[in-house]
Each structure stands twice: as C-alpha cells, then as structure tokens.
Amino acid sequence: MNGADRLCDVLLANGIDVTFANPGTSEMHFVAALDRKPAMRCVLGLFEGVATGAADGYGRMAEKPAAVLLHTGPGLANGLANLHNARRAHTPIVTVVGDHASHHLAFDAPLTTDIESLARPMSHWVGRASGPESVGATAEAAIRAAETGRGVSTMILPADSAWGPVEAAPVTPIAWPVPPLPDAPTIERVAAALRAHGTRAGIVLAGRSSYGAALETAGRIAAATGARLFGEVLSARTARGRGRVPLERIPYPIDLALAALKDLDVMILVGGQEPVAFFAYPGKPSRILPESCRVETLAAVGEDEAGALAALAEALDAPAQAAAVPVAAPPALIEGLAGPLTDDAITRVVAALLPENAILADEGLTSGRSFWSLSASAAPHDYLMIPGGAIGNGIPMATGAAIACPDRKVVALQADGSAMYTVQGLWTQAREGLDVVTVIYSNRAYAILRLEMQNVGAGHFGRNAERMLDIDAPALDWVSLARGMGVEAARAETAEAFRDLFKAALGRRGPFLIEAVI
Template structure:
C-alpha cells in the first residue's frame, strides 16, 4: 500500500467520509487513491477558501471532522481565512496539504514555501510526514488531534503536510483510530460556582460553544429561573439551535460601547463554553476588555454536562422558559433588510440550517426568526468574511435532508462566490439570499467609531466602501444556479417560496437600501 492509500484508509477508520478538494500536481496520488476509496466522497471546489469553509460547515453540522486537500503553500494561503474561522469555531478538521517530494524540497522550486509556519497560525496540530511508513500513524494522530478540545473549544484544525513521494511510495499501513472520549469536568469547581450564584447578586452567565444547543440552553434557562442570574449568549456561536420550544437569550452586541453597557453592573461573570469577552477591534482611548472593573470571572469550562450539573445544583425541579411559536406578518412594498427579515421569519421551514453572513442586514433577523420552527443558525466565528457560501455548502453536504438558507452580504459574497459552482455540481439544497446594498455597509459605522475621518472626508471615504454594479443573477447563472432578483417585498416572498419548493441550489438577489450607521 502506498502512503496515499495508508492516509485515506486511516481517515476512513477514523470516520472521515468527506474531503473538500482543490488539488494540484503534488496531490495526484491522493486523488487517485480517493477515486478508488468509495468510503470517502471527494468534492471539488474551485477555490481553496471554498474547500476550507465547506469543511468548517460540514464539521459544525455533522459533529465530526471533514478533510480538505490543498495544493502546497500557496493553496494553503488561499484557504487560511476560512481555516481561521474554523479555528475560532472549534471545528474538528483534517487539513491535508501536499508538498514537493522530499528530495526535491532542497532545490527551492517555484512553489516551495514554509507550509508549517503558515499552517501554525490556524492549526492546533501540524506535522510533516517523512516517509510512507509513517503516513498511516500520522493520519491517525491528525484525526485524534482534530477531535481534542482546545481551551473552551471542542476541537481544532489538524494540518498534515504530505510530500508527493511519501504519497506515491510503497510501505504504508493503515492505522486504526480509537473513538474519541468526551471530556470531563471538575465537579468541585462547578459546586464552587453554584455557591457563588446562591450567595451573590450581580451575577451574569455568558454561554457559548456547545451550550448553544438544546441541553445547554435549557440548563441556562433553569438557572436563570431559579436564581435570577442574567444570561447572555456569546456574539457569534458556531452553531445555535433556535426556535419555538427552546429558550431564547440575547447575544452580546457587536459594537464595543453597546457591549460594555450590556455587561455593566456585573460583579461575577460565569463563562460556560466561551472565552472572556473582548472588543472586536481596538478604538482610541478605550480598553480592549469588556469585563467591568472589579468583576470576578468564573469559568465552567467547555465540557458537555458542566452547565447541566450546575443547573441540577441550583435549580432542581425548575423547568426552562421556552419560546412560543410565532411568526411575523408578511410585509409589503419596497424591499428593505428589515422587511426581508420578516419574510424569512414568516417562511422559514422546520429543520432549516441558516448560515448568517448578512452583516449590516442581519440586525432584524434574530427577533424575526425567534419563534419560527426549530432550526440551526451558523455564524461567522472568526470575523473573516467570505464564510457564508462555503459554510452553507458544507452544511448541505452534512445534512442532505435539511434545507439550507444562506443569508449573505453582497461584499462578502464576492469572496467565495465559486461555492455556487460546487452547490450546482453536487445538487445541494442551498438557497442563497444576497442582501445587495451596493456597499460594504458595515464599514460605514466603523468610519464613525474610529474617529479617523471628519467633515468632507466622511463623504469622500464612501468611494472606498461602495461596490455598485454587481449582477448576482448573471453571476449565479454563469455557474448554473437558477437566480432571480427581488426589489419589492412581494417579489422576495414569491421567490423565497419558489426556491424552498424546488430541489437544488437557488440564489435571490435581494436589492435593499444601505443600513446607515449599522453594526
């Protein structure tokens, strides 16, 4: 068995059955091995950022790693942005990167680069395989590393660098991968936090990570009902189960000053599956931390069950408060982002997976969809835009029986538009709504916050953030995805219904005015 087959067969032993690829010459033996390994579904992507983002979306919804296959250092470089988002999401991911043959590496050929240094910026684990005999064990170690919790995160990116001669040489052996073990939590530490809750006022519970699923949400609601603790969710949870029948909590606001006001008064901050809150960016004269002065921080950790154990300690017999089913009325007239949110809330199907990269247009979406039937909501975790379309692609691969709705800003859509081609090729049930306001509108608010522009410079700065002239209908149709344009609420309602009723991918170009001063 050559090294490539040893790697792929080991991945199969580890439960890895999907690989999102953008290969080159150095990866051809891995591609040949994938063709003859029916247990692994190879999915071609036209850009590395699509491959890495799709693996992120798959991992979030499948609860197990997908793999990627990238072409050497430049290919890895093209995929780094969405590997960054995957790292911040704690998504388990096997990131395979091909490289020059070991004997060719010293010649510094044109595509040669320091792959390990690049990979280290987004990976919890990096290894270069030195021989075909090591390939199977290295792959097994990569799977194990991807499934190992990293801090408050449930997993991480494991990058395996595979020289081409390692892949074509014989002597490889597939290696069994042991099942992952759920991490435990410190019961004594949880009991101390329970004591803090019972004896102190001014407690705030900040939840995130796996606690944004049903069990964690119910536990947080029970704790709030029994103790009166204020509960807040992290700004951008990787996967959030929402809808009628589940508790609802507000998320930490994105704008720094709003977040500071929301946390003001907290004397005890309890973290459950998330990190200490910090400002997304630095602003002149303002501290980076969002934690009030004098507030004591207590960390429950990310282990499954810690928050439920806390609820059992402080809220025995207490039932969670859940959201009733309700939907907005369908609006009419000229389409705006607010009206589009109401339409989405009115029509969102049960079991939908919503991937949200709507940016400034998303401020009305949480309230409009809170009472919709049960659904999952995937957010941009690392702030690196261009994740929406790829993550939706991967989520659709992971959940072929569920409709996927990608809510996308026009600026970020242009980063990874090639996702539409993969959605068409694979027949994925993804409806993409592009909120087309012809601007990087989120930067409008940042122009004011940083204080770098004054007077006429504010108006002139618009030339740096306006992006008129994008025809998303033509762009989508060029990749064989049916597309329509909506300028009125009635058109948007009709088109969203039609897309939901037809299998396969669709795109709606929702033309809306900019949200001035949005966040």
C-alpha cells in the first residue's frame, strides 16, 4: 500500500466517509486509492468552491467532517471563499490539498505555489505530510484539529507522500477527548449576571447551541431569568419553526443592530464570539453592543455548549420546560395570493409550505431578509445562513446538507447574483439526485450593494456604478442555466404561479429550480 491508501484508511477509521472532490494530476494516486475504497462516497464538484461549500453544509448537518480533495494552490484558492464561510460557521472540514512531489518544488514548475500561505487565513490547522510514512499521523492531526477545534484543517499531500510505499498496518480510530465544560466560577458568574440583569441580559447562541437540546435548555434559562436569546447575524444553523424556542436575530443593518441591543447590560456568549458590525461605516461604531455592556463567555468554540447550558440551568434552578411558545398559525396568505411576484410573497409562500423537518439554506440576502421572522411560524426546520458573508455559499451548502440528510427536503433561498458564484453546484445536485428545491430571487441586481451605495451617501448612480451593480443586461435565464446542468426548472412571474410551482416542486423528489422573477 502507499501513503494515499493510508490516508483513506485513517479517514474511514474516523468516520469520514464522504469526500467532496475536484482533483488534478498531482492527486491521481489519491484518486486511485479512493477508487480502492468503495466505503468512501466521492462527490464531484465542477468547481472547487462547490466542493468546499458542500463540505460546509454537510458538516453543519452531520456534525462531523467531510474530506475535501483539491488540486495544488490554485485549486485550494478556488475553494477558499467557502472555507472562509466554514471557518466562521465553525464547521469541521478536513481539506486535502495535493502538491508537487517534494523534490519537484525547487524547480518552480508552473503550478508551484505557497500553499501554506494560501491556506492559513481560512484554516484552523495547516500541516504537510513529509513522506509516505508520515501521512497517517498528519491525517490524524488534521482530523483531531478539525473536530476538537470545530474548524478547517488543511493537510497538504505532496505527490511523493501519496505514491510512496508504507507498511500495511491496522488503523486505530482517534480516542476523542471529552469537550471541556466551563469551570464552576464561570457558571456562577454567568448565573449571577443573569439573575441580576433580567431582561437586560442577553445570550448569543452560536455553534451547536442554537439547535437541539442546547436550544431547549437556553429556553429554560430564559424562562428562569427573563434573559433575551439571540441568534447570530448570520447563523450557521438554527432550529426554527412552530414550538421551537424562538431567538431574536441580531440585525445586519448597523442602525437596527444598535437599536436592538441598546438596553443590554450583559451579553453571554455560547459557542461564538462577540457580535460586531458586519462592515464599518463613517461615523458609526464597530461594536454594536452598548459601551457599558459586559461580555461573558459561557462556552468558547469547541467547548460543550449543551453541557455548559445544562450546568447553567441547574445553577439557576431553571424550570423543566421553556416558556410555552404561542403556536402561530401558518402565514395565512396562500389562498388569496395573486398579482406580481414580490420577495415578500416568496418568503411567505415558502414559510407556509415548508415541509416538517426541512432544511432551509438561506443565501437570499436582501430578498430573503423577511424570512427569519416568518420562519418562527413555519413547520419545524433547520435554518442555515452564511456566517462568513462570502457569497456563493448557498447552492453548495444546500448540496452538502442534502448529502448529509438524504431523507430531508432541502429548500434553498438564493439571491441571483450570489448564485452565479458557485452555479456549478446545480450539476452536482443533478448527478447525485439530491432532493433540493432552489428558489432564485431573480431581481437582476446586486441589490445589497445598491442599498450600501445609498448608505455611503451616493444617491445618484451614473453609468459606471450601474454597470457594476446591475446584472440585468442581459438578464440571466435561470431555467436555461439549470437545464444546462441537468436540473429541471421553471419560471414564476406571479405570486400564484410561484405558489403552485413551489407546491409542485415539494411534491416530487430530486433537484428542481424555480426562477422567481421579482
């Protein structure tokens, strides 16, 4: 066997059985090794950003890493934007980047690049195999770092480390350390703060605290203390829908964020960092919490959020149940719906019809902004956003989520401009037969930038600005684009047409795209 075989064995022994791949020549021995391992599912992306974004969506839903296979520095570069999103989402990913054989690097062949320099900004851990016998230990270090640090590990695999011989030997799965819990003084300090400040205290639920048992426990803590529960501006994964503990979303627009948080004396962080302004604006603060607001960390990234919240609930003697959430009726719009299609009508239809246990992948940006509030009254679902703000996350994220959860319907709300960044992901949905309904908000503009231009005081646009902010000439034909990649598609131009199309799309299996012209 060779180094590449050892790498496959280590991945599989540790439960990593999906590889999102876009290989090149320097990875051919790894491809050959994967080919000898039918237990590994290899999913091809026709662009590296599809592979990394799919690994992000997969990792968020599966709570374990996928592997990603990329080709030297340029291949890694193409995948970096979605590794950035994964890093901000604290998604574990093991990225394997092939490189030239080590003896070839000194010759500066055309594809030679400084892979470490490219990898570091988007990686929690970066390492390089130093020979075939080192591959196993390097892979184990990469997996351990990805899982314990909830981040992106980038392992560089020189071709000679892949093709060189290694002794056949059994691989032992990694013995996982128990994720740390906060110490007693931290629990007591946080409990005291919550007791003292009541509704002037907030808790930001990030990482793995915004769904599952952790979210339920947070609801009990809120019931005990009156604390406000927040989701991040762009949250990696939140359990939403009827009966779920509701979170306030920290608004993206700076003025709304300042207003939403202005009464807080203390903010408790669980599984994430202090929320700040997404961008800087002249004369506006970077910090969105009040100057006087104290920040306490209950559980840092990689710590046991659910356990920390349980300990806190116990210290607070919290009730056994969160406050009952008034079960809102589904948005009552479906029947009388008519007229020209608007982004609001789209989100209302989606909220009303979303099937139980769906996964909602939201890169709707300006058009999708009303979905958060409506999603509280939708059927229970998981709601994924783009925590890193690097557009082009949506289609790949939906793709990866569908692979992690083959029995759940995935609905992607997708801005048109952002969709184009990783449009190739539709092909992977077709190839793998994934159950994803993609709704394109076809507004034919970078609408968010039009708003931001107004924010910077540029009211009137001339030709150059129009040419950089509008994408209407020519208009993208999303039905053609989708069909070109083997995905069935249709266009809706009225609210009732959209409702009927969306209902029909939900009623079938496999990928489907709706171009919603607004």
